[in-house]
Amino acid sequence: MSGHGKAMKLTLHVWRQKNAATKGAFVTYDAPDISPDMSFLEMLDVVNERLILQGEDPISFDHDCREGICGTCGVVVNGQAHGPRGATTACQLHMRSFKDGDVLTIEPWRATAFPVIKDLAVNRKSLDRIIAAGGFISVPTGSAVDGNAVLVPKVKADLAMDAAACIGCGACVAACPNGSAMLFTAAKVSHLGLLPQGQPERSRRVLAMVATMDAEGFGTCTNHGECEAVCPKQIDLGFIARLNRDYLVASLTTRGQEKSSGGSG
Amino acid sequence: MELRSNIPAGPIDKKWDKHRFDIKLVNPANKRKYSVIVVGSGLAGASASATMAELGYNVKCFCYQDSPRRAHSIAAQGGINAAKNYQNDGDSIHRLFYDTIKGGDFRSREENVYRLAQVSVDIIDQCAAQGVPFAREYGGLLANRSFGGAQVSRTFYARGQTGQQLLLGAYQALERQIGLGTVAMHERHEMLELVVIDGRARGIVVRDMVTGKIESHVADAVILATGGYGNVFYLATYAKGCNATAIWRAYKKGAAFANPCFTQIHPTCIPVTGDHQSKLTLMSESLRNDGRIWVPLAKGDRRAPDQIPEAERDYYLERKYPSYGNLAPRDIASRSAKMVCDEGRGVGETGLGVYLDFADAIKRLGEDAIRERYGNLFEMYERITDENPYKVPMRIYPASHYTMGGLWVDYNLMSTIPGLHVAGEANFSDHGANRLGASALMQGLADGYFILPYTIGNFLAQNKIDKIDTSHPAVKEAEQAVADRIKTFLAIKGKRTVDSFHRQLGQIMWEYCGMARNDAGLRKALQLIPALREEFWSNVVVLGENESFNQSLEKAGRVADFLELGELMCLDALERKESCGGHFREESQTSEGEALRDDANYAYVAAWEYAGEKKTPILNKEPLTFENVALAQRSYK
Secondary structure (H helix, E strand, O other), X not given: OOOOOOOEEEEEEEEEOOOOOOOOEEXXXXXXXXXXXXXXXXXXXXXXXXXXXXXXXXXXXXXXXXOOOOOOOOOEEOOEEOOOOOOOOHHHOEHHHOOOOOEEEEEOOOEOOEOEEEOOEEOOHHHHHHHHHHOOOOOOOOOOOOOOOOOOOHHHHHHHHHHHOOOOOOHHHHHOOOOEOHHHHHHHHHHHHHOHHHOOOHHHHHXXXXXXXXXXXXXXOOOOOHXXXXXXXXXXXXXXXXXXXXXXXXHHHOOOHHHHOOOOO | OOOOOOOOOOOOOOHHHHHHHHOOOOOHHHHOOOXXXXXXXXXXXXXXXXXXXXXXXXXXXXXXXXXXXHOHHHHOOOOEEOOOOOOOOOOOHHHHHHHHHHHOOOOOOHHHHHHHXXXXXXXXXXXXXXXXXXXXXXXXXXXXXXXXXXXXXXXXOOOOOHHHHHHHHHHHHHHHHHHHOOEEEEOOEEEEEEEEEOOEEEEEEEEEOOOOOEEEEEOOEEEEOOOOOHHHHOOEOOOOOOOOHHHHHHHHOOOOEEOOOOEEEEEEEOOOOOOOOOOOOEOOHHHHHOOEEEEEOOOXXXXXXXXXXHHHEEOHHHHHOOOOHXXXXXXXXXXXXXXXXXXXXXXXXXXXXXXEEOHHHHHHHXXXXXXXXXXXXXXXXXXXXOOOOOOOOEEEEEEEEEEOOEEOOOOOOEOOOOOEEEOHHHEOOOOOOOOOOOOHHHHHHHHHHHHHHHHHHHHHHHOOOOOOXXXXXXXXXHHHHHHHHHHHHHHHOOOEOHHHHHHHHHHHHHHHHOOOEOHHHHHHHHHHHHHHHXXXXXXXXXXXXXXXXOHHHHHHHHHHHHHHHHHHHHHHHHHOOOOEOOEOEOOOEOOOOOEOOOHHHXXXXXXXXXXXXXXXXXXXXXXXXXXXXXXXXXXXX
């Protein structure tokens, strides 16, 4: 093994669950010879390679880009979504964040709206359905004006970008005691609501997205702030305040069908 | 096989307009009677799906990820080119066209590239209207930055996350259509076979990756937007799931595969740290705007970088290419890094690395300005390497990043199988032998938003397409082939993991078909790969069953296809005895070690045709003619 750190020996308690219909349980594995230069997922790769050669079913976990941007990966490590390092996805968490002899408990995201598929992999389609309800600007291809025809003040564009940085991993939901998707939803409501292009649909958007969030079985927000603490992209809790304000305004100013589709927020 | 590129007549700047007028339209009321399958949900797939649904077609979209928002377009950092000339620095459609043709080392089709430059301006408008939070100037106007291979500032960006923001724009347009019921989205479904009936692409066979169910879907046209095949090298900047299975299945059903050896090795990636390495991470090329690349002048100089005085450093890109300097195109920057490392002047523990140093830029602009421009990239670097790039220079090394080759398509983006269209990185069309930075996002969105929605209509309007359903014998046969193959994987019960085969294939490809290639090495690879493939089919172990979430089984199918594709890449590289762009044949170089093209013999697209199991594929050639640019030896000096 190369790399500039000393190899570590770890003990893993990993959640194993065959499928959504079967009950799961923790299973203990040794992980000897772990380099501090490995990413957390590379550590799981090493464990899996050994399991396969022993004829044991490898641990299923979702992952793809392994550079912290696709939002596919996500596990709870010792009670923390994406593990101990702040502003870091599980794939960008490196084993140098742990020390020799550590015991790690590894679990999937746990939330009503995220049923387990297998082991550490969960179904997050509910987040897509929140976007489908209103997380967009309706501009069919070809109907756009020149890019510079609509000016966007730099501060607004920067703030919109802060919100748009959400990778949709679902850590906020996993960390929330209520299993709420408020930070996720607020990030999109804020991103689009801050831009001039997003104004025409601003009210409809927030009402529809919140209604869908409720219908999908996500909990309500009671301002714990756990979501912000675990967010790998450091999405600001202030965006939730922005959503609440938009929601209140929309509830008071929107009439008819649009209003009746709103949820409790 | 006949390669008909279907290029419209007329002057190059009028061809696309003329074609759009000439092509047949589908009456708005009739569009809903047509169905289109789109495989892949990246920039090309998501934008095509959304746009065709907006037009009224019935669209089914498939992706292997758990959400269409996660396709690997999301990882593109630096930006998207467009010939807006907002900076008034001399840009134009013709200049973007010229830069792209030249950057591709004169191995792409003029007409396709010209059209790409034309629609580039519409893409920016569309994305800005969707709410993509592009970087802005204080006055509210769109900001630009420079990028490799260009002397104008035409790259639009959203911090270091341009791909993410463009993809989310396309994804949101797609989700809007899903919400409206015009697109049926199938996540966690992997295409494992193409259904061809009466010579036309009519559907696909997919595996539901959660339940293992083998399903078929039929349609009037099929679009593959499944990305590139750079994971053949195992270590690459691609997402772990990126694979060539969809395009490889199509190749084996009759779609020609063009220029498979044209792969891009990106110069600025974080070097390998150990055997556990599962992927390589790119540091955006935009860093080369302010970072200076250097190695020690002396071989084996192991001093810390701050202990090496200015006079003992070799800023080799600035020295060799004074006019482009650190912004030389990717293939040149990568090859130069390899050369200095081969000379024993590489840095870091392995000696496979060069410095990318921001000390001068920080001195000139201040740390805050650098943080504003590249903060997220610097953070990412520190997270991976545990080193602070504000204090010590980054270490970088080239890695597999993009594939210019792909399925051959005509001007309408249709493959050699009628009805099968190919978009984005999965096709070969626009980047020749080397892609310029910030051009992949441009091409993916050009294909999906502005080209395919027109050309698909033309195909559907011109061809009478019989209605079929999934009970058709050809569909059943394709399903059976998929099921049999899965059974075979599970029954081998050998002693080596899928990943171990993939790593070994990657080592062979990197060694013999990577940044430099030669006759002897390619011939050796052509012996090693079939031997490895044979071992794979007798000694791989895939545990579990088909009827469950089984990630080893997914990987087995992808690696089995890479083991075939790798061989075709080496064959193509062996056949092309010239150097061009990313394809560097050691036998063909100038006295200064630059790539030496052979236009007299190799100014063609190599379109390989599948000839059957254990048969050498057939090479078809589409000659490339250059009427609007002068063929020249590329120079960035």
